[in-house]
Amino acid sequence: MNIIVCVKQVLDPEIPPAKFKVDPETKQVIPPAGVPPVISVYDERAVEAACRLKDKNKGKITVISMGSEKAADVIKHAISMGADDGFVLSDPAFENLDSFGTAYVLSKTIQKIGAYDLVLCGRQAADWGAGQVGSILAEILGIPVITLACEIEVAGTNVKVKRIVSDGFEVLEAPMPSLVTVSSEIGMPRLPAGMRLMMARKKQVPVWKAADIGAEASFLDKGNAHTEVTGLSVPSRKIECEIITGATPAEAAANLAAKLANLI
């Protein structure tokens, strides 16, 4: 089977918030120095889900990422986990696209890649967290979509998906090709094995521009954006932490307990 996984390179969300700064003018995050961007956590789980499907059913995994040319790093990461091939979609016209623009670029790329049985996406990005690119992409491609998967298996010509809901799970089936968005409950991503890591490092990742995928300028025109960010700010938190002390740790603990008495 052919699986296409869409991944995004994001600011590492595990940084301390003190390093997180935004530029209110450009409405962009100022990348902190010395912190390499990472594959978005849900997207890494989508790669993991693809690898598990490949382990069981054989097939080919192609990973695509729209972003800067540096996004080759996240493609290589996916290849080190078990993906076969990948493409970076990078063009000045792709910068700061909204969810619709992003889904459009991904759809044109998928159409260029050709035959596929499944498209996997993370449930949302770890940065802007719009949580809609996968569903819009499915609508553009005209294929069924199942969101928030924690288990994916192939059942004949169908994909069978266990998805997370607030009071438990649902099991759904849809004919392939389908698009599935993956949640973190699918489980830990595998660690890249040594040989694969070497192979991934050497892999040439082609960069496709708007012309390569036949993306039409009108769909990339910011003037036609469906949503526009008009402001970005870091809310100030005016919390003074009261440090509780004591002659001994036990006394500090008792003093803290007294402070919390009315909360429990």
Next chain:
Amino acid sequence: MDNYKGVLVCGEMADGKLAPITIELLGVGRKLADELGEELSVLLLGSKSGALGQDAIAYGADNVYISEDSLFDIYNSDAYTMATANLCKKILPSIMLFGYTDIGCDLSPRLNGRLGGGLSMECSALSIDPATKLLVTTRPVFGGNALATMLSKTARPQMATIRAKVMPPAERNDSRQGKIIPLEDKVDPSALKVKVVEKIKEEVEGVKLEDAEVVVAGGRGMGTAADFAKLRELAGILGGAVGGTRVACDEGWVSATLQIGQSGKVVSPKLYLAVGLSGAMAHIAGCLGSKCIVAINKDNDANIFNVAHFGIVGDWKEILPPLTEKMKELKGK
């Protein structure tokens, strides 16, 4: 674009009543509609929808669109998308509101893809720009570490999902008048590609993490799975739940379903006890809504002290046991 008018709430039902989130959406929807001088409508799908039409009017709806087809009694993404898209193509709503719920999170992005609107997820505030009359949404981004304001200049409908309990519920007024309008188009069951095979209710031992009034969370500083048992003991005494950071879950000290943070659960208890965790951006995203955050950490520079109300700088191994004892005493009284 100018032919799009009015506010449409995508309603939900629970236990044969309007879901609380729907009453909240009717509250904010009424305000937006009044500011625009337009109508507020709500869509209710399922065999109970007709019986709840009058309730929806009492909570502020001018028009209640219903379909009593039992096909809608269990949420099916295809069926809901078709029915809602059909209605939207007829009534052309300018604004659509959804809950940030199982249904809203699945339906709204898909519908957006189909209708070509502009969607903002998980909004914390909605307003109408006085000059342009556009819907302005405010939403957390970067795991709640920043706030973005967004709008859709030309794309319609302007869509937003809103978390439960963010907006005050609409006030009921039984003298309100409105229309109950059955949907004309039927959804053909054979057109549904996605099928719901099974629904599984998860049995939770003790208090559910998301519902707990006290949450005790541990991170890298806990060190072992056995040490997490001590957090469980304290949580048990307080009638609360235990959670962990991504590292604690990755290490297997606590179940992955109990991860708190951006890629896990978002909690907002009365009391959040953060033990041996530094407070990375992704973790803070999951607990910022807590009424009172208490940090216990060896490192007085740890970020968690920047968001905590109370803190003790020290080794949790020396602090947790006496704290647990004291809490037991307090609870006993």
